[in-house]
Amino acid sequence: MKNLGKISVIVLFLLSIFVGSFTVYSISKVQSYxxxxxxxxxxxxATQRLVKLELQQQPHDELISTISFMTLKTPTVNTVWKKFPMLIISSSFPPSIHYGIG
Known part of the structure; x- marks a missing residue:
């Protein structure tokens, strides 16, 4: 009977260590999310502000560099962001240039 008590205490101790470790891991994942x-x-x-300024013909290169720096921390966003400045530049021309009007 003494062995069963010792074994159950050891099993409970190991189980509590496992549950505690899993809890710490889960909390760190949630924090990174x-x-x-x-x-x-x-x-x-910042992107919304940049688009607003560009539509008002007020280029803001400093904001573009700030956004570029921020996107380095998230690779997926960085991939999409690399295409975005050219889209802004191409959309800042008058419609007559885009569609051959006039």
Whole structure:
């Protein structure tokens, strides 16, 4: 009976270590997701501001470099962002240039 008590205590101890380790791992994953969501929110807001300024014919190169730096932290967003400045530049021309009007 004493051996069964010792074995059950050891098993419970090992199980609690496993559950504790899994909990710490899960919390660190959630924290990294939170950081990613925060960065994406900042990039989204800055992108909206950049588009607004470009539509008002007010180029803002400093904002473009800030967004470029922020997107380096998220590879998927960085891939999409690399195409975005050319899209902004091409859309800043008057419609007559794009569609051959006039």
């Amino acid at each position: 939170g950081t990613l969501i925060n960065y994406l929110g900042i990039v989204r807001g």
